[in-house]
Amino acid sequence: MVLLDYFEGKKLLDKYGIKSIESSYVSSSKEALSFAGKDHIVLKLISDKALHKSKAGLVKLDLNGEDITVAFKDLELKGKDLKPYKIIAQKMSKGGVEVIVGGRTDPQFGKLILLGLGGIYVEVFRDFALRVCPINRNDAQDMIDQLRSKNVVTFQGKDNEMIIGLLLSVSKLLTDNEKVTELDLNPLIIKEGSYVAVDIRMITG
Amino acid sequence: MKKMDLKPMLKPASVAIIGASRDPDKVGHVILQNYINGGYPGRIYAVNKSATEILGVKSYPSVLDIKDDLDLAVICVPAAFVPDVLDECGRAKVKTTVVVSGGFAEIGAQELQDKLVAIANKYNMPTLGPNCLGVMDPRSRVDTLFLPTYKLSRPSVGGVSFVCQSGAVGSTVLDLISGEGFGLSKFISYGNAAHVDEVDILNYLMDDPETKVIIMYIEGIKRGKDFIDVAKKITKIKPVIVLKAGRTSAGQAAAHSHTAALAGDYESHEAVFRQFGFTIADDLSDLLNYAKTLESEPMPKGSKVAIITNGGGTGVLTADAIGLSGLLQLANLSEKSRADLKKVMPPLVNLRVPLDIVGDADEKRYGDALDILSKDDGIDMFIVIMLFQTPGADSRAAAKLISFKERMDKPMIVLSIGSDYTRMHRIMMESAGLPVYDSPSAAVRSLTELFKYSNYRSRLPSRN
The missing domain is CATH 3.30.470.20 (ATP-grasp fold, B domain)
Structure with missing residues (x-):
């Protein structure tokens, strides 16, 4: 039983015309900032060792500007015990x-x-x-x-x-x-x- | 997949009871006794190593000694002897067998059970059980139950077939059915489902003209894909009401996704039942309540219900239950119905649904109300509340409802709440095919299930 890589999953969804939010792996807060541009983003830590991301505080919502750098650092800290992990940045979808x-x-x-x-x-x-x-x-x-x-x-x-x-x-x-x-x-x-x-x-x- | 022919099991011309006994405390004695008491018209043989005659029936040392074609062998010898006995049945070309004996997979003796299955397959001999009550058919008078008739009343002849994995649930529900106004077509208790399972049974009952409705108690389905195949077909022909055990099994603690955590074993069974038009029961009482309406009532054309009542409060409670159903609605009376009612009803009758024809309503007033409303196109179904505690509600009034039932082409059920006098009339009406309920919620839920089933039946096949 293997958790499929996020972007392989996304690719499969694309193939069937199932829409998923614009996302990218980021390896530094700088990358996260440039992904965000002027938009608000979400940062998530993905690891096989963490099933419920939001319960474990591994999802940072509605980030903009300086918040992005702070959130990224916090995720890096939490990730120490969850290696190997990746951090993904997504555009923030509000409401709905x-x-x-x-x-x-x-x-x-x-x-x-x-x-x-x-x-x-x-x-x-x-x-x-x-x-x-x-x-x-x-x-x-x-x-x-x-x-x-x-x-x-x-x-x-x-x-x-x-x-x-x-x-x-x-x-x-x-x-x-x-x-x-x-x-x-x-x-x-x-x-x-x-x-x-x-x-x-x-x-x- | 090959269909198993269960007809010789349920309509046998000849039966051997293997393990028949002279000892009245033995299962093999009770079964033989029941065959004799039940007036089974076919040829009957006893098999017992040492006896020559039991209860006036000739006994043979082995089934191989019987010089007759046997449709059914009922096996009630200790588990360890079952494989040999079953093999003898195969060699004697017995068409079907019922293994009543327990002591197989249910106590961990899987190997012994596998042996049994291998023999049944070798001779291509449908084998029910092991560890089951077997079958009952009040028309053919086959009755393999080892429960004495004075303890478990046998139901009358009817159109409801009852398929049950558990013997305990089977015998109690059977006893309850015998107290209902509707009758039984087949009872099949299949125990460990080692050879004949629910798929084979449904395949048989689907084509059985005597079966109008099937009620089922299931613990688990073993051949999921085959079950789906038969499920798709059967509900297009007749209703199947199912009660599944194991609703609260936790077992999903280690799930890797939300979906797996939500959708456990019960939920997946329920999904299949819903998808293919089964009627889902939450309790044993639902099985009986739904069965009588689904057996006797025509499909409704819409969701509008008229209530006619001789008790105001009970009418309101029933209207509440309709509101809560989420699917049914109270009917609005047409102008014509209101005008016609006005002519014949006492002035204090409010001309709306629930139509309260008040506490002194008698045979005539029920007749007038039904006469007018049965012609109203805005009404799809009827709930007639007849509270027998009132002066006008008597056998003549009940007979009036029955007479309407006979010519009505819309579903009509009765709500009567009470004890002895009411119960007497309940049986009278139900025997005439008019379902009677003793609570507003049971009545409305049964009608709701009828409506849901009719929606399933009537919808066009979807393209994709």
Whole structure:
């Protein structure tokens, strides 16, 4: 069981037209600053030894200017016990609704796809829908309808159609790629009629 | 994958009880006794090493000594002897077997169980169990249960088939079914599922014309892909209501992703059930409640429910349950219905849903209300509340509901809450195919499941 490199995961998402946020590995605070330009960014430390990045304080949100240098140094310090690690810089996505789209391999039924209310409370509210891959359009709509948070997730009418398209793409990715045994796109942010996966966790095995 | 033919197991023309005993305390005695008491019309043989006759039935030392074609052998000898006995069955060309005996994988004796499977495969002989209650079919009067009839009442003949992995759940629910107004088509308890499993059973019941509805208690599915194959097909033909054990199994502590942490074993089973149109039960009572409505009621055309009641408060509670269902809505009466009702109802009746025809409603008033509302196109389903504690609600009023049931093409269920007098009428109505519930939530949840199933059935196949 191997955690796939972030950018290999991102490449696979690209192939299926699944949008993820602009990101780059950075090896110094200078690189991070130049990646940011005038935008606000997020810095994340990625290591096999840390599963829940946000719980371990390995995610630094909404950084700009001098904050970037401070945050980078702090991550370097925390990374000492988590080697080997990498630091990734991403453009900051503000607002919107956080959902989780995921996949898993069940020993009996094969690939499963998940849609849920996402973010850091995902395991508290446990508001999610699950189906066996490949799913069809009806299944995707059923998944959305099954959520208690349906009206939050599809706040705008057109979001419904967009999420259906996203679920069908993820289902295809999971079905086509036997080696991808687990997938978390969490959070995936839905905002202004669009979406973007902000964190990618793909496990192969 | 080859389909197993379970017909000889459920409709056997000839049966051998291997391990039949003269000792009334032995399982092999009770099973034979039940066959005799149940009036099984086929040919019956006992197999016992030393006896020549048990309970008036001729006994043979081995199944190989019986000069007859055997459709079914019921095996209730100690586990260690089962492989030899099963092999003899194979050599005697027995078509199917039920291994009642326990002492296999459930106590860790996997090797012994593997041996059993190898023999069943060698002779291509569908073998149910081991460690199971076996089968019951009130039409063919096959009954392999080792539970005496005075302790476990046998259900009447009907259209509900009950598939159950656990013997304990099986026998208690069977006992409960016998107290319901609906009847049984098949009972199949498959224990360790070593050879015949839920996939084979569903494949058989799918094509069984006597089975209108299937209720299932499952602990785990072993052939996931094959299960999905049969699941896709069966719910397009008949409803399947499923109760899955193991809802709270933690076991996901070491998950590597949020998805894996959320979607454990129960959740993945539930996902499959939902996706392929199964009706999911949360409790044993749901199995029975959903079964009677799904068996007898036509598919609703929409989600609008009319409530007719002789009790105001109960009507409101039922309306609340409809609101909480999230799927059903209260119907609005048409102008015509309101005008027609106004002519026949007492002035104090409010012309809206829930339609409270008040505490002195009798046979005639129920009849008038149903007569008018059954013609209202804005109504898709009916819940008729008849509280038998009131003066007008009696057997004639119940008979009136039954007469409407017979010509109504929309779903109609009854809510009657009470003890002896109510229970008597409940059985009367249910025997006539009119489902009766004893709580607003049970009634509304059952109707909701019917609505969900009808949505699943009616939707067009999706392209991608």
